[in-house]
Amino acid sequence: MHDLSFFRGNLEAIAARLATRGFELNLEEFRSLDAERRAALAETEGLKALRNAESVEIGKLRKQGVDTSARQQKVREAGERITLLDQKAAELEERFRLLLASVPNLPHESVPAGRSERDNVEIHRWGEPRQFDFEPKAHWDLGPEMKILDLERAAKIAGARFAVYWGGGARLERALINFMLDVHTREHGYTEVLPPFLVNSASLYGTGQLPKFAQDLFKLEGTDFWLTPTAEVPVTNLFRDETLDGDRLPIKLCAYTPCFRSEAGSYGRDVRGIIRQHQFQKVELVKFTRADQSYDELEKLTGDAEDILKRLGLPFRRVVLCTADTGFSSAKTYDIEVWLPGQNAYREISSCSNFEAFQARRAGIRTKSGKGKAEFAHTLNGSGLAVGRTWVAVVENFQQADGSVLAPEALRPYLGAERITPQGEYR
RNA sequence: GGAGAGAUGGCCGAGCGGUUGAAGGCGCACGCUUGGAAAGCGUGUAUAGGGGAAACUCUAUCGAGGGUUCGAAUCCCUCUCUCUCCGCCA
Numbered sequence: 001m002h003d004l005s006f007f008r009g010n011l012e013a014i015a016a017r018l019a020t021r022g023f024e025l026n027l028e029e030f031r032s033l034d035a036e037r038r039a040a041l042a043e044t045e046g047l048k049a050l051r052n053a054e055s056v057e058i059g060k061l062r063k064q065g066v067d068t069s070a071r072q073q074k075v076r077e078a079g080e081r082i083t084l085l086d087q088k089a090a091e092l093e094e095r096f097r098l099l100l101a102s103v104p105n106l107p108h109e110s111v112p113a114g115r116s117e118r119d120n121v122e123i124h125r126w127g128e129p130r131q132f133d134f135e136p137k138a139h140w141d142l143g144p145e146m147k148i149l150d151l152e153r154a155a156k157i158a159g160a161r162f163a164v165y166w167g168g169g170a171r172l173e174r175a176l177i178n179f180m181l182d183v184h185t186r187e188h189g190y191t192e193v194l195p196p197f198l199v200n201s202a203s204l205y206g207t208g209q210l211p212k213f214a215q216d217l218f219k220l221e222g223t224d225f226w227l228t229p230t231a232e233v234p235v236t237n238l239f240r241d242e243t244l245d246g247d248r249l250p251i252k253l254c255a256y257t258p259c260f261r262s263e264a265g266s267y268g269r270d271v272r273g274i275i276r277q278h279q280f281q282k283v284e285l286v287k288f289t290r291a292d293q294s295y296d297e298l299e300k301l302t303g304d305a306e307d308i309l310k311r312l313g314l315p316f317r318r319v320v321l322c323t324a325d326t327g328f329s330s331a332k333t334y335d336i337e338v339w340l341p342g343q344n345a346y347r348e349i350s351s352c353s354n355f356e357a358f359q360a361r362r363a364g365i366r367t368k369s370g371k372g373k374a375e376f377a378h379t380l381n382g383s384g385l386a387v388g389r390t391w392v393a394v395v396e397n398f399q400q401a402d403g404s405v406l407a408p409e410a411l412r413p414y415l416g417a418e419r420i421t422p423q424g425e426y427r
Numbered sequence: 428g429g430a431g432a433g434a435u436g437g438c439c440g441a442g443c444g445g446u447u448g449a450a451g452g453c454g455c456a457c458g459c460u461u462g463g464a465a466a467g468c469g470u471g472u473a474u475a476g477g478g479g480a481a482a483c484u485c486u487a488u489c490g491a492g493g494g495u496u497c498g499a500a501u502c503c504c505u506c507u508c509u510c511u512c513c514g515c516c517a
Contacts, residue, residue, distance in 0.1 A: 038476095038477070041477055041486080042478075042485095045476090045477065045478095045486045046485080048486060048487085049485055051497080052486090052498080055497055055498040056445070056446065056498080057497095058445085058497050058498070059444095059446090059497085063445085068497075069497090072496090072497040075497040075498080076496090076497065079496090079498095374474095
């Protein structure tokens, strides 16, 4: 959500900037709706002022025993007009709010202009993809062969785009979660939170999933509960409608949650394996900062996510998303892509974004330093990391000729073993 | 699931259908006082939107949404949340 007066005052410049991300702002619609809305407001508010003044008058006169029924009749009629005008004003207000809420964030000046994901710019690489002396397998072959990943039974008990992990596979998922949380809390200074996995509409509105992206979410029938699509939603909304002490920022939180996505419209994409699932596990990093801190903190947050991959010895690269590929609420996003030898490609494993005040404005998250006036905080988040995709990366990168997976050193205490071996039969 | 109580400003807390945007207190800010501090005294202290160059002014907001009324924090209805007791349960 943009600041209304800033938006109104810089319409042309904003429209031009939004065009770089492929969003066409209808200036005429905005201007006329805004004018209509203000006219309606002025009219109804004028009448209300009249009614308020009259009511006070009537009160005084009645105390003196004066008959006021004529004046009351007059105010009653004004009241009826107010009801009508209020309705009209509320409709205009709602249309205007929806229009404003559907406008994406402005990309930061450092974001490269581009038309599609092909225009994303690589920032750096880390690690060398391993040279195999055998043909590395994709996890969708290796997992079922090792009997640590079971997609058929997952389809039976839930459906497509779900997974069942067995034995060492389940243990690997759990080890990764604990490893990530421990590194972020002990080494990177984040505070762990465990939020609800169901959230209400207000929270989804606060982080920008609603009203535009309802079709990407799962909703529980007959309730206002939605399955959380990312911990970003519950964790960012922790401080909804609160004012944070500016001297104590940044606040750095990390959270493990499962994430649920309908994946409507992604039919046919990544249908093999567990790259794209209706449910996946994720450890999320969330920061609340002052405006002057947020870009430094974005670099640090992205570095914290990359550190997990370094500790696991998984090669990766960082790209900055171009204007067209940057998400709706984000001003700047880095994607971290991990090397997957089974697919001979780098694949997204983390997405780290600075939303500036875009979410905070919707969610009412303010900050105040000393005597200063309260202003909107900046919010950031990033995957630290997507656990399922890290599982894939570990299995594919560290697979051995004998059909086992040699665990990265850092993970062994969590795994309680130095390698993951085939399960034999499912039991 | 059943029965009851409650929700008012940053916090505590008053509130008769009529200058109550809201007493009083605490906190906070500024000033006076002081060698300095404490105490004391004084002044100020919400958010959003509209109008205005500004001073300022209008509108809305007492959990949320409706209703009654000339007028609602106060009356009525619905919902949400919190607390207490009973039942059930990991």
